[in-house]
Amino acid sequence: MEPYYDKVERVIGVSGEYTKYEHAEPRSSKKYAYPKLQEHPVVELIDKACKELDYISYKVPRAIISQKKNARNACYYSNYCGSYACSSGAKGSSRAALIQSALETNNITIIPNAFVFKLLTNKDKKIQKALYYTKEKIKKSVEAKLFVLAAQAVESSRLLLNSKNSDFPNGLANSSGEVGKNMLFTGGGQGSAEIDTSLLNKDKLFQTGFFVNRGLQDWYFTKEFKGGTIDFLFEHANPIRRALRLKSDDNGNLLFGEELQDKIYKNFTKSRVLNFEIFTDWMPNDDCFVSIDENYKDKYGVPVATIRIGAHPQDVKVGNFLAQKAIDVLKQMGTKDIQSNISPLPSANLQAGGCRFGDDPKKSVLNKYCQSHYIKNLFVTDGSFMPTGGSVPYTWTIYANSFRVAEYIKKSDLI
Numbered sequence: 001m002e003p004y005y006d007k008v009e010r011v012i013g014v015s016g017e018y019t020k021y022e023h024a025e026p027r028s029s030k031k032y033a034y035p036k037l038q039e040h041p042v043v044e045l046i047d048k049a050c051k052e053l054d055y056i057s058y059k060v061p062r063a064i065i066s067q068k069k070n071a072r073n074a075c076y077y078s079n080y081c082g083s084y085a086c087s088s089g090a091k092g093s094s095r096a097a098l099i100q101s102a103l104e105t106n107n108i109t110i111i112p113n114a115f116v117f118k119l120l121t122n123k124d125k126k127i128q129k130a131l132y133y134t135k136e137k138i139k140k141s142v143e144a145k146l147f148v149l150a151a152q153a154v155e156s157s158r159l160l161l162n163s164k165n166s167d168f169p170n171g172l173a174n175s176s177g178e179v180g181k182n183m184l185f186t187g188g189g190q191g192s193a194e195i196d197t198s199l200l201n202k203d204k205l206f207q208t209g210f211f212v213n214r215g216l217q218d219w220y221f222t223k224e225f226k227g228g229t230i231d232f233l234f235e236h237a238n239p240i241r242r243a244l245r246l247k248s249d250d251n252g253n254l255l256f257g258e259e260l261q262d263k264i265y266k267n268f269t270k271s272r273v274l275n276f277e278i279f280t281d282w283m284p285n286d287d288c289f290v291s292i293d294e295n296y297k298d299k300y301g302v303p304v305a306t307i308r309i310g311a312h313p314q315d316v317k318v319g320n321f322l323a324q325k326a327i328d329v330l331k332q333m334g335t336k337d338i339q340s341n342i343s344p345l346p347s348a349n350l351q352a353g354g355c356r357f358g359d360d361p362k363k364s365v366l367n368k369y370c371q372s373h374y375i376k377n378l379f380v381t382d383g384s385f386m387p388t389g390g391s392v393p394y395t396w397t398i399y400a401n402s403f404r405v406a407e408y409i410k411k412s413d414l415i
């Protein structure tokens with residue numbers, strides 16, 4: 001996979017500075033494609049605390065370009081990456097990094113607002129058509145020689161299960177019964193602490209935009225168990241989101257008038273909240289899967305995915321272990337009001353699994369090229385293929401694997 005991760009760094013654009021540490025991934029190049037993004041002065045405090053604790057504060061690379069790349073402008077540090085579109089094109093979304101230039105070739109057609117609800121197979125047991133609804137709920141279809149499914153893990157499994165027919169009574173590509181099984185999310189949780197001007201002077205503390213490019217992976221593996229990643233970041237820049245968090249007192253009662261104003265004023269002018277996020281390796285298990293319940297349908301009348309989220313107790317154990325390490329760092333920095341919340345409930349956006357790949361068609365859905373064992377013109381290239389997810393967000397690997405699969409398809413006789 002390494003050459004494909006390298007390709008992601010060049011094509012999608014990854015900015016960073018290499019840190020040597022025990023669990024760093026093997027790399028053919030010690031440099032990232034783009035220089036590191038500008039860092040917030042709080043990194044001085046994090047680095048110092050980690051050094052005193054003998055932890056390695058590694059510099060987190062980001063899929064954001066720090067320099068202009070063709071039609072994409074460099075990051076201008078709005079700090080609105082999370083949950084918002086990026087107006088400069090710096091953020092490594094597939095829209096900015098891939099689709100825009102693909103459109104310029106005139107070789108692709110995008111059908112916007114098309115909801116694919118079923119894949120039809122022909123007598124050769126290959127997929128022939130994708131049926132979809134337009135925004136106006138008009139049924140249409142597209143035919144193709146080859147289909148690549150990438151609807152994010154839950155929806156990919158849902159589509160395959162909803163496409164069952166007499167040749168594939170359990171759903172497409174599901175002869176093993178594994179479609180929808182072993183769903184993965186990102187285990188862990190988060191925490192926070194307050195930093196005030198006794199730790200960093202006002203100019204430095206309230207500097208906006210620059211990134212807290214710091215994380216810890218000292219416990220990515222321990223002698224006893226698989227650990228994970230700790231990532232530090234400031235609270236989201238959106239002031240409404242910040243103010244909303246302050247709406248209640250310690251007993252959960254809504255605040256009004258001067259009391260609310262004072263609390264918001266103090267929060268916005270005297271201190272900042274530094275968060276940490278924990279990423280652990282979600283343990284695949286039989287209690288975590290996607291299935292279809294014919295009783296529940298979406299606005300098109302298509303059965304929705306029923307998601308069973310059964311977290312393994314080990315996920316919470318590892319999350320608490322890592323949270324304690326993050327708390328050690330925050331205490332060493334001298335921050336106040338340290339809190340953490342490790343939960344068996346994952347965030348909704350980081351999904352993988354459900355069509356795991358493998359060599360044995362009885363135990364997996366896809367072969368090593370993410371091609372269905374049984375339907376040769378079907379590939380699945382979102383995070384569904386992952387048997388385990390690693391203790392990091394999945395996106396980089398999804399991109400790298402997609403480049404690998406695309407190369408295989410191009411060399412094959414399928415197109």
Ligand code: SF4
Nearest residue numbers: 075076078079081086
């Ligand atoms: S900080 Fe703003 S400009 Fe930079 S990548 Fe994020 S959204 Fe785009």
